[in-house]
Amino acid sequence: MSDDKKKLGTRPPLGVKRTVETGKVKQSFSHGRSNTVVVEVKKRRILKPGDAKPEAQEEAKAPEAAPEKKEAAPKKAAAPKPAPKKEMSAAERREQVKELERQAEQERMRLEAEQRERDEKAKNAKAEAEERRAEENRKAEEEAERQAAEDAKKAAEDVERAKHEASKAAPAPAAAPRTEERKPAPKKKASKGRPAPDRRSGKLTVNRALRGEDGNRARSLAALKRKREKAKRDHDSGPREKQVRDVVVPDSITVAELAKRMGEKSADLVKSLFNMGMMVTVNQNVDQDTAELLVTEFGHKIQRVSESDVDIDTTEDVDPEDTLQPRPPVVTIMGHVDHGKTSLLDAIRGADVAAGEAGGITQHIGAYQVTPKGGDPITFLDTPGHEAFTEMRARGANVTDLAILVVAADDGLKPQTVEAINHIKAAEVPMIVAINKIDKDGANPQKIREELLQHEIIVEAMSGDVQDVEVSAKKKTNIDKLLEAINLQAELLELKANPDRAADATVVEAQLDKGRGPVATVLVNRGTLKVGDVFVAGAAAGKVRALVDDRGQRVKEAGPSFPVEVLGLSSLPSAGDQFTVVENDQRAREVAEYRQSVIDKKRTTSAPMSLESMFDKKGAETISFPLIVKADVQGTSEAIVNALNKLSTDEIEVRVIHSGVGAITESDVTLAASSNAPIIGFNVRPNSKAREIAKRDEVEFRYYDVIYHLTDWVKQAMAGELGPxxxxxxxxxxxxxxxxxxxxxxxxxxxxxxxxxxxxxxxxxxxxxxxxxxxxxxxxxxxxxxxxxxxxxxxxxxxxxxxxxxxxxxxxxxxxxxxxxxxxx
Structure with missing residues (x-):
């Protein structure tokens, strides 16, 4: 066999032949730990003829563990013997790797056994601690039961002694024998390596430890103490004496409220009423006589009051003289249409208010406070001069201290000028005559003074006591003289108010703002109105969320004679309502509900019929002309309705189905469609939903910003309804x-x-x-x-x-x- 023949199980050499074969063995330990060991095997180098002499054989390196895992590595094996000159076969290498893996597995099992032993010791220690706590709880329970048994035994002996039966011993309570029989269970030591026998049924908790043998929770020491005190109280003291109350009963009251005031149970009152033959529930009302029977039956005293006592009467609340301080005067500007009232106020304020009014006509009441140079503050009320605003002008005269009658020098006294004079006389306030437009051609101030004599007004120029000032609002002539006359008259009046008390004000105007909700313009009469005050204004209650002055700036408080806009009303009050700060929300709701009930009764109760009223109208022969009126403010809505009612004749009469404040809504359109009535919007517009419904139901919208145009159209429409x-x-x-x-x-x-x-x-x-x-x-x-x-x-x-x-x-x-x-x- 050739020497260069490839050996089985060996890798092909890459470049220089490697003399060391390497492999990796993965070791696994407890808790998911593992380690990888690199195994190196050195093989013999075979030399070919002509090569250098073989080098000395190196010893094979022993397997090394990672440095961080030295503590978990197996024991170091003996150094392998020098490799034979013949190369190690693949089978031998596999056997060597298996041996190393077997040693690593044994080490892993040894470490897991040690960890289990440590965990078992910790569990046994925890079980012993819980057993000790349970034992202490049982001892405390036995001590409490023993004490309770002794107290019960003493109480029983006292009762027997009182009954002269001391010879018979009282049987021991049931709790005593159970206490004697219950013995603390002997401790069971948990054997090493397995859980304690007491823990096989589940985890031992505080609730389980405190339960008795019968499975019920043992009573705590506090509960046993309360039981002993109650038994002692019942034994020592007899029945309690009934508390007699003075019960305030109005004209009508619910059974639940009456029971609350009497301090009795509602069910007892209902039962008593059933016995009287009255089948009522706790939420039903009973009259004052029935309430008196119940109060007397339960042993209380009744105090009858009328519902009207709920309302607030500010006339009887008079401030002491030493609490009064000077306050600014409230001045109302009155006069005929287009005689220059708003222009005169503009000259005083230095602001152009008339430019914002439609057609140059004032449609709302404006309240402003002006501080002249070198003078004291003055509050002005600007009332519209049109005849439709008679009630608004009358309301302005009733809250004012001083009135300025504006008469145009080139026009003379007009019917509405005479009407304003009558309002001023009825309010019994002093007057200053401002003869305006003296710069125009044809102006004759002397003629105005002579015409005033017809109405018993004698000016100072004609040896009278009424001040008159010739002014020109356009050129701001003699404006300073008019302010001097106002300050002089205010000094004579000696106007004072108490600022250190709950505020009492008058609603000058009210409107529904889209972004701010119901908003009321109020004029503080006395006291100081602050943010956060709880108030009632007419039939509306609320809490002051914000105060805004006439310049649109937020203020924290408003003193006497200071006009502000109030945000935070629950509903819209009527112009002229009293605005009173009360102590809490409950009082405000109570007064508001009473006032609303009075309004509802007036609305639902029909006026008594008389012969004159029977023949005023011809009944079926009179044509009805229905209308729906929506305006931007309350006072304007009232004025429009009054003006429309005056247009009625014997043949046709105006019937205002609904009048309100705010934008035209879908409910208004639905009402108009069902009654076939047009909708008149004064300075308001419909929302998108209302427009859609109006287009579908063919409801007519009429928009106006001047009252003259509105009444003219209604006249034409009524004439068209009658025909030629x-x-x-x-x-x-x-x-x-x-x-x-x-x-x-x-x-x-x-x-x-x-x-x-x-x-x-x-x-x-x-x-x-x-x-x-x-x-x-x-x-x-x-x-x-x-x-x-x-x-x-x-x-x-x-x-x-x-x-x-x-x-x-x-x-x-x-x-x-x-x-x-x-x-x-």
Whole structure:
């Protein structure tokens, strides 16, 4: 065999022949650990003829473990003997690898056994600790039971002694024998290498350790102590004395609320009512008399109160004199339309408010506070001058300290100027006359002073006591003189208020803002309004979420005579409502619910019928014109409704189905569609859903921002609903003398014209004994044998009446013309 023949089981040489064969053996240990050992086997190098002499044979290296696993490596085997000169076969190498793997496996098993032994020791120690804790718990339980048994035995002996039966010994409680029989179980040592016998049933927990032999949880020391104290209390003291309460009972109260105030159970009250023959539940109301029977039956005292006592009455709450401090005056500007009220306020404020009003007309009440240079703050209320805003102007006069009557020097006193004077007199507030537009051509201030005399207003220039100032709002002339007059009048009034108390204010205006919800403009009368205060405004309750002044800036508080916008209302109050801060939410809800119930009663209760009201309208003959009104603020909505109601006549009346504040919603459109009514939006628009429904149901929208245009359209619509006006003009009368036949069916009447003239083709009424028999027309008119077009009074003629043959001698014929005119209201 050739020497260079390839040996079996050997790799082909790569470059220089390798003299060392290498292999790897993987070792596995406990807990998922493993190690890889590199095994090297040196083989003999075979030399060919001509090669150098063989080198000395090296010793084979022993297997080496990884440095970090030295502690887990098997014991070092003896150094292998020098390899024979003949090369090691593949079978021998495999046998050597198997031997190494066997040694590694033995080492791994040895380490696992040691780990199991350590775990078993830890488990046994834990079991012994739990047994000790259970034993301590059992001892504590036995001690508690023993103490309870002794206490029970003492109590039983005291009872027997009290009954003079001391000779009979009381039997021991059942707990005592069980205590004697229960002995602590002997400890069982867990054998090494297996779990303790007590742990075979499951994990030992605190609850299991505290359970008795019967499986029930043993009572704690605190429970046993409470039981002993209760037994002692029941033994020592007799029945408790019933507490008598003073129960406040309104006109109507629920059974549950009455039971709460009495301190009794609701079921007991319901049972008592059942015995009285009243089948009620805890949520039903009972009247004051029934509540009195229940209160008396349960041994309490009743205090009757009226529902009206729930409401807040601020008139009786008067502040002491020493708490009052000076406050700014509240000035209301009044006058006729377009006499320059808002422009005058702009000149004072230095802000252009009129530019934001539609058509240059003020539609809302504006409240502003102005601090002149070198002067004290002044609060202004700007009220609209249109006649539809009468109630708003009256409301402004009632919250004001001082009124400024604006009269245009070139226009004089107008009806609404006189109306404003009457409001000022009714409010009993001092007045300052501002004669505006003195810069215009034709201005005559002296004429204004003379016209004021007709209404018992005498200005200082004419030896009176009313101040008058000639101003020009456009050129800002004499504005400083007007402010001086206001400060002078305010000093005379000595206006004071207590700022250190809960706020009391008046709602000047209210509106529904899309982003902020219900918003009310209030004027603080006294006290200080702060963020976080709980309040009630009319039938609306809430908590002040934010305060915004007239410049749009947020403030933390508002003192007397300070106008602010209040955010945080639950619903929209009415303009003019009282705004009062209360102590808590419960009180606010109670007052708001009572006021809402009063409003509901007024709405549902019909007004008493009288003879005058019965004949005011003609009932079915009157046409109803339905409308739905939505406005941006409460005061404007009220003014529009009042203006529309004034348009009603005997023939047609305006019926406002619904009026509200805020955007036009889908519910408004649905209501309009069902009642066939148009929707009037004043400074508001419908949302997208409402527009879709309106397009589907063909509901008409009318948008306005000036009240003049709104009322004009309603007048035209109402006139169109009535149709054109029919006017009848009587042109002649005739008396039937004889009746003749005319043709086969018709009859001709022989007439004597009594009055006026009879014309061919005119309308006629045939009356018999002043009762209308028929309405007809003159179909044919003949005098003697000639056809004529008209016959005058005092002559006779024959006439054929269309569509009637019911003619008798003695009947009267009335001839009239009909004219159609466009109807106006």
């Amino acid at each position: 006006e029919i006017i009848e003009t009587v042109v002649g009368r005739a008396e039937v003398k004889q009746v003749f036949k005319s043709g086969k069916k018709d009859k001709a009447a022989g007439l004597l014209v009594v009055d006026g003239v009879i014309k061919l083709g005119l309308h006629a009424r045939l009356t018999r004994d002043d009762v209308i028999v028929s309405k007809t027309t003159i179909a044919s008119l003949r005098r003697f044998k000639d056809d004529v077009k008209e016959v005058e009074a005092g002559t006779e003629c024959g006439a054929v009446l269309e569509d009637t043959n019911d003619i008798e001698p003695g009947d009267m014929l009335e001839i009239f013309e009909v004219e159609e005119r466009e109807r106006t209201l």
